Structure formats: C-alpha cells, structure tokens
Amino acid sequence: MSPDGTAGKPVPQVQLTIDGVAVSVPQGTTIFDAARVNGIPIPTLCHQQNENPIGVCRVCVVEAGPKFAASCIRQAEQGMVVKTNTESVVGVRKTLVELLMSDHPSPCARQQHSGDCELERMAEQAGVKQPRFPQKVTPRGKDESSIAIAVDHEACILCERCIRGCDDIRHNMVLARRGKGYQAGIAFDNNLPMGSSSCVSCGECMVSCPTGALTNRAVVGTKLTGQAVPPEALLGLPIFKNVSGTFLELNSHAVVERRFRAGDIICREGDFGATAFYIVEGKVDVYLSSPIAHVKTQDSGQGFLSKLKSLLAPRAHDRRTEEVDRPFIPIDASVDLPYDNPIAELGPGELFGEMTCMSYYPRSATVRAKTDCTMLEMLRNVLDIMQRNKNFREQLDRTYRKRALDSHLRSVPVLASLTPEFINHLREHVELVRFAPGQVICRQGEPGDSFYLVRLGFVKVSEHRPGGDMVLAYLARGGYFGEIALLGGIARTATCTALDHVEVVRIPGEDFQLMLDKFPAIRQKLEAAAAERIEANRQRAMQVANVPVEQFLNQGLMEAQSLLILDLERCTRCDQCVRACADAHDGVSRLIREGLRFDKYLVATSCRQCRDPLCMVGCPVGSIRRRNSLEVIIEDWCIGCSQCANNCPYGNINMHPFPVEQDDPTYPGRRIASVKVKATSCDLCLDHEEPSCVYACPHDAAHRVNPPEFFAGLLKQRSSGMKG
Amino acid sequence: MRIDETHRKWFIGSLIALAVALVVYIPYSRSSPQGPTGGSVMGLVYGSVGSAFMLFAGLLGLRKKFPIWRIGRAQAWMRGHLWLGFLAFPIILFHAGFHFGGGLTTTLMWLFIVVFVSGIFGAVLQHYMPRLTLERVPMETIYEQIERVRGQLMDEAAKLVEEVVDALAGNLEKATAEERACSASAGTMGGLTVASGLQVDEEAAVELRGFFTREIQPFLEHAGSRGPALGDRNRSQGMFRQLRVLLPANVHSTVDDLENVCEEKRQLDQQSRYHKILHGWLLVHIPISYALLLLGAVHAVFALRY
Secondary structure, eight states: TTTTTTOOOOOOOOEETTEEEEEEETTTOHHHHHHHTTTTTOOOOSSOTTOOOOOOOOOHHHHHEEEEETTTTSSSOOOOOOEEEEEHHHHHHHHHHHHHTSSSSSSSSHHHHSOOOOOHHHHHTTTTTSOOOOOOOOOOOEOOOOOEEEEEEOOOOOOOHHIIIIIIIIIIOOOEEOOOOOOOOOTTTTTGGGGGGSSOOOOHHHHHHHTEEEEEOOOTTTOOOOOEEEEEEEESSGGGOOHHHHHHHHGGEEEEEEEOOOOOOOOOTOOOOOOOEEEEEEEEEEEOSSSSSSEEEOOOGGGGOOEEEEEEEEEETTTTTTOOOOOOEOOOSSSSSSSSSOOEEEEETTTEOOEEEEEEOOSSSSSSSOEEEEEEEOHHHHHHHHOHHHHHHHHHHHHIIIIIHHHHHHGGGGGGGOOHHHHHHHHHHHHHEOOOOOOOOTTTTTTTOEEEEEEEEEEEEEETTTTTEEEEEEEEOOOOOOOOHHHHHHHHHEEESSSSEEEEEEEEEEHHHHHHHHHHHHHHHHHHHHHHHHHHHHHHHHHHHOOOHHHHHHHHHOOOSEEEEEETTTOOOOHHHHHHHHTTTOOOOOSSSEEEEEEEEEEEEEEOSSSGHHHHHHTTOOEEEEEETEEEOOOOOOOOOOHHHHHHHOOEEEEEEEEEEEEEESSTEEEEEEEEEEEEEEEETTTTSHHHHHOOOOOOEEEEEOHHHHHHHHHHHHHHHHOO | OSOOOOOOOHHHHHHHHHHHHHHHHHHHHOOTTTOOTTTTTTHHHHHHHHHHHHHHHHHHHHHHTTTOOSSHHHHHHHHHHHHHHHHHHHHHHHHHHTOOOSHHHHHHHHHHHHHHOOOOOHHHHHHHHHHHHHHOOTTTGGGGGGGHHHHHHHHHHHHHHHHHHHHHOOOOOOHHHHHHHHHHHHSTTTTHHHHHOOOOOHHHHHHHHHIIIIIHHHHHHSSSSSSSSGHHHHHHHHHHHOOOOOOOOGGGGHHHHHHHHHHHHHHHHHHHHHHHHHTHHHHOOOOOHHHHHHHHHHHHHHHHHH
C-alpha cells in the first residue's frame, strides 16, 4: 500500500495532443514525460529522469495552448494542445541556448575531453555559432582540490542536477546553491573546497552534470597492467558500497585486479609509483632490504697520509649524538616495522602504498607475497573514492586500532613506556582524522583540546610573527604535536597545517591528562621535550630579528647554521675543493662549486643544515630528522629512495652507493652481491680538524662559516646603508 | 690567490731572507779573487738553498694530487710556493754569481727566467682575474658546463621565438588548452592571438623569425663572441632596439628575454676567455718548471761529481 492509501485505485487518465498526436497519460504526468513516453523528444538541460524536475533552464519550452511553458514541470491537462517544434518555440529555445552559451566557456572541459557537453551539442544542433549576446564568462573560478572530480564553476549553468543527485539520490547533502546573480554557483558544505568538504566522492554529481562543470579527473600517464574489474564486480565489494556505477565505469582503467604467486615481489622500497594496493585475498610480507645502518666517514688511520673512508655503520656500533632508540620504523602501511627485525605481515582487507598513491612518495618498503594473493591495484582517484567511503573508513579505522595503534604509540620515544592496559583504554578513545593538503589542523591562539600523532603524510608547524609566518618544523609519521598547549594549559603556540594528504591520531585532552596523571615519567619526558622545542623556537626568533637584509633572507642564508662559502675574489676556479671532497668520500663529492651568491661570496652547494629543512618532507620512512642543534641526521633505516636529495632546494644531499650482500629473490637461501645507496650530506669531515674542501683550497678562498656571525659586519654595513 | 695583507708574514720573512742572502753575498763576492762561482763553498750553499726552494715550489703540483693528505694546508703550500719560488731566483743568481755559465747552465738560467716570469705573471693574473670575473661575469657557471648551458640557451631562445611567432600567425596547434578555449570564445580568426593579448601580424612574425635565423641562432650555436654582431654588447643593444620598433608592443617582453639570452651567452664567452687566460699560463709554467727541476738535478750531479 502506498503511503497515501491510493493503492489499488485506478489513476485517472488525461487526453492531450502533442504535435498533433493524441496522447493519453495518467493524471499528474508532466508534458515532458507525456511526450517522452510517446516517442516525441523535447530537448532539456536541467532535467533528467531520475531526478525531480525544477524547471530552471527552460530549454524544454513548449507551446501549451496560448502560452509557453517549461514542459518538465508543467503537468499535462485534459484537452491540452502542445506544440514542441513550432518556429516560435524553436526561436525561444535558441535564444535561451544563446543566453546560456554567452556565459559558458566554450569548449568546456567535457567538450574538450569527450565532445559530449550537452549545452554545446544543443547549441550546435540549434545552429548557434556566434551568440548575439556579448560573450561574458563570469570569473567564478575552478576547484581542483578533489582528486577524483574537477570543478569548473565557470562552466556551471546552474541546472542543479548535481545538487539533486547529491541530496535526493545519494542523500549525502553536501551540495547546495551559493551566491546571487552572476556570482551564483554550487557550493560544497559551507562553501568549502570540494577536497576539504564532507564529499564522499561517490561521483553522482559528476555523472549528473550536463556540462564541463564537474568532470572526472582521470590520472593521466599511468597505465595499469592487470585485469580490469567490471563496475558491477567492484560494487559487490563492501568498500565500494554507495559509489556511482557510472563513476566506476569512467574510472575502470584506474583499478585493476592483480594476482601474485607466493614469493612474487609486489613493490620494492625506493621505487617511485602512483598506486596503492588493497589486499582482497592472501598474505604479504612487508620488509626493508636496505641495510639498517648509516653512512659513517672514518679516518683510515694512516698518519699524515690519512684518507677518509666511507662505510655503513649500524646504530649498535656507531652511536651518534642524540641518537634516539626508536623501536619501530614507520612505513606506508597500517603497521610499523620493528627496528631489530624490520618485517611485518599484512592480510585481507588491508591497504598499503597510500602515501605513494596520494602524494607520489617513493615506496617505503618492499612487499612480497607470502601466499598466493589477489589484490586491487588502484590510482589515486579510486583510492580517494575508497577513503571517503564510510564502510571502508570504518574498516581501516578498526584495523588500525586493532593492529597498529600499539606500535605507533610505542614508536614515539616519549610514549614508549605506556602500559598495554592504557593503550587498550586509548583504543576506544582515539580518533583517526584526515586532512587535505593545505588544511589547517590546529591554529595558533586557539585553545588546546587534543594531542595529535601523525599517522600519514607531513604536517608543517609554523608560527605567526610580525613580518610573516615562520616554519618551525615538519613532522612525519611518528611525529606529535599539541602537547605544549595541553601541558601548560595555554593557547596553541603554533599553527599546524597538512602539507599533503595527512592522517592524524587525535587523543582528546581528557585522555591526554589521564595519561599524564597515570604516567609521571611520560609527563616528565613530554615536559622536557616541550621545553626544548620552546627554547629552539625562541633562539630562532632572536636570530631572525637580528638580520635586517632582505637578500640575505631571500637566499635562505639565514636558514643555514653552517655554510661553505667561496670568496670569489680569491677563488681561481681550480676545483681543488671538489676534488678533495670526492677524495674524502670514496669518489662521491658532497660539494658542487655552484650556488647562490651573496656579495663576493659563492655559497657552494654543500649542506647548510637549514633551519627550514625541506629535505625532510616526503621521506617515506621518516628517516631524516634533525638534532636539537638543528643539524640534519639521516637514520639507519634510510632506504636510498633519493626523495630528500631531490627535495633539497640547494642540491646538498648526495646518494652514496655501497656494495652489499642480500638474499636472492629467485633462489631463496642464496646471497647475491648488490649495490644499495644511502643518503648522506656534508658531515664537515668530523674526523678531521678541518673540512677537506677548506683544507685543500690553495687560495684561501674556501671557508666554513656560521652565516650570521661571518656576515655580521657586511649586514650591518648594508643595513646602515639602507637606512641612510 | 690574492696577495694581500694576509701574506704579510711571508712577505716580511722573504724580505729578511733576501736581505740576509744579500748581506752574505756582498762580502763573499768581494773576497773571491775570481769572483763568486757556483762551485765555491758559499756558491754551493746558495745553490743548495735555491734548489731546495725550487724543489719545494715544484712539490706543490704533487701536493695537489693528494688534496686530503694531512701534510699541511694547501694554502700554506701555495704561499710557500709563491714566496720561496720567488726567493729561489735571486738566490740562484747569487749561486751563479750573476753569470750564465756554459751550455747547460745557460739553458737552466733561461728556463728559470721563463719559470720565474711566468710565475709572476700567473700570480698577477690570480690576483686580479678572479675579481674581474666576479664583476664582469655575474652569470658565471662551472667552466665545464658552459657548452651545456649554451645548448640550453639555444633551446630557450628557439622556444621563445616559436611561441610568439605561432601566436602572431594565429596558429592554434601549439596553443594550450586554456588558450584554445579562450580563443574559441573570443571569436574566429586569430582567436589565439586575442587570447594571448596579441594581434595577428604575419609581417611581425616573419620579421622575428628572420632576426632569429639570421642573427641569434648563429650567435648561440657557436662558442665565442668574435664575429657575430650580437657578440658586441653595444651593437647588440642597437639591434634589439631596432627590432622592438618593428614588432608590436606586446612582443617586447619576449624581445627582452631574447636579449637576456644573448647577454648570458656573451658572458659565458667572456668567462671562457677569462678562464683560459687564468689557467693558460700554467701550460708554460708547469712543463718548464719540471724541465728546470730535471735539468737542475742533472746539473747538480755533474757539478758535484766532476
């Protein structure tokens, strides 16, 4: 029975004439539907069959008796005479199309990609080549924040098909109208960028859009090998529940099924990639094959003929200052790897390679099939759909709490002493929160209500100061923030922003306090760490305040603690410094005699130990960090992917090859010779009194200096010159 | 190496050593009935000291082969090379009593003069040329990379010209998607030029392409600025000024870019010249120094033995 109790009652029919054809339809039928069921086409833009008509575009205009009417909303009436194709109707329709075209960038994205923009096709059929009205594309902008869907507000004709698709069909209630007049458009949530909104990327809006306002963002240039999965099969998986089938069809190339046999290597650490893997069946081993050791430069001990030698030294044999005993190595998967035996197992329902897929970071670990397995390999637009899917989120969340929270908390040295009981307590209270690139996680000055642990991606910590923001740190997986405000009961002292696709574990303030009360040792460690951070920030602020010369700052020299500078009035470009550096490091020079210039000095490309170390952004295993002295330290578990070397704006990180022996993947049990690279930067030839480059310069042109001290006179002179 | 106040100790030390050598030499030369000779005791002392200084100066080359050996800073070796090498000349003159002697010793003296003069010439060059390079070649690059950078400049100039010529000729093929979209909405012919803010001007396109093929391309393709008109900064400025007059104002920024490309090429050529001057004298100084040391050893053996 229907809700209005009309079940069983015959619906009265109305008779009308459409284009001279007698038609009978149930009462309440619109003219548009009456024509459609009788095979008479009426063009329309804002209406489609699965949505409620709203009659905003008026393109479906017909003559209904003496008047023009929008056929999609006008109900058929008894005896009505409808004309859909008279000269006046065609004229009116053409004018409407011309008006729409005058505010539509042509060709729009859809027309360019597939030639099926409904408006432009309609204009072409109507013979609208040059609109009579002045072409004015209102600048409403584009929104490319979503990975799966591109939004071009300028191509939007305000037909609201997307809004009805989102609200009425999918019940997601994300889309609505915004603005007035020429500034009117569609808005996601409270007019947020689509990528930051609560949009679940179901794709309904995109498949509803008649123009290029909402289009599929295919990942170009990547062709996946594997068996294509039909949309119906994908929809059968719980992780794709509620996703638009058309959307999956459009992205059919972006997700494939891969089958691996036990022992097959699925991906290798350090390789660049663009996909993530979802395990459907089977088990895999995740491990690091790079030696867990750092590059050490050592004196060969041959007296005055001594030569430096580079070798790989594990933490146990060569403990560096401020070396931290991290028990786990963070990787791009739901688990961390134990430091002593870096291997873990993943099973059905688990995902790995998220950071590689979303932010194009190198693979953080090698993955080998432990049993025969079936996986879905996907590009970022499909992963985005999955990650926004509530079912999948819940599944990921459950897996994380069950398997990874424990090791994640323990991997943070200050929290290593948490008891299993308290971790069980936290299991129920922590929250996994995702942030889009550029999104602010917490803002300076706001009250502190939570403590955060970084699970995925990179967080930029910056402080607002007169004259602009200053970057205090970049935090990778295992990093934490928010403790200063909670410990001191004060407002946030810095703003934390997601640099890329970030996921954090949020521990509510009450649980954080409970932890401090229960574990005084942890409170002590956190307080000490917070005091160190505050002191480092204070010192940095003082240094910046004392440097007035813009150029000095622009060139990043202020960022450096130690610079190799070449006095170009003395340097004869003989390259002895470069030769010496190469000789000191097994032929791998860590110095290039090229770089920025400040006054008569060339700032050679040798590590500056920057205070804003961009090299740390993107390390897939978080193996590059800095000491409290701000000097860069590369941890033992560097996988040699070169990301830091590529990121360093000054080209100051080098990749040093080392011959190693490793397991032969083809013949288990056999060892084969191989070469592994490790990142390294200038260590100032610490084993010697003076860096080799400076020692070997015959012209007294090369110097290692502390920039603010060395340039103090010059800066003073310049700033007084500027004042004068 | 710049010879400045940091050399004071070496300068004073050398001056004292020279004064001592001179003070000893005057009575020695007066007391020798047949005049000072290399075979006398004092002559041998001067010869040994002078040879030791020369040998030390010659060892700099070897020192440079092993830059990280901790056998003293290269800077100290270089200063020693300069000042002891300088001192060796008057001391050897004292050793020879200002006579050139026989065939071997005359050859030795002439070789020494060449080494000494070329050394001073080199020291002067090393004092002034780095500053000159710093001032006149602000776009300096690593010398070995000059050819590569020149290739990049050629590509950059060709790309700049190609883009503007296409736009001026209304060629839509190479336009970006955005430009194509704008051009379509802007109308029909010359949509691209409208989108890019230019007007269709085929004559200007021909003029620009002609200038590139005739002047810029040959200048950038070959190393060295001698010959092509663009190699001369003043003439180049005049030519680009004239080109701006012939082209629409909207293209002037591209002309500026092209002029900058030519300026960078001129600077690279200049750097190359300076580098050859700064290091070219070593082609004379080093081989003759080795010849001098070798013949000096032969001379010593013969003189002492026979």
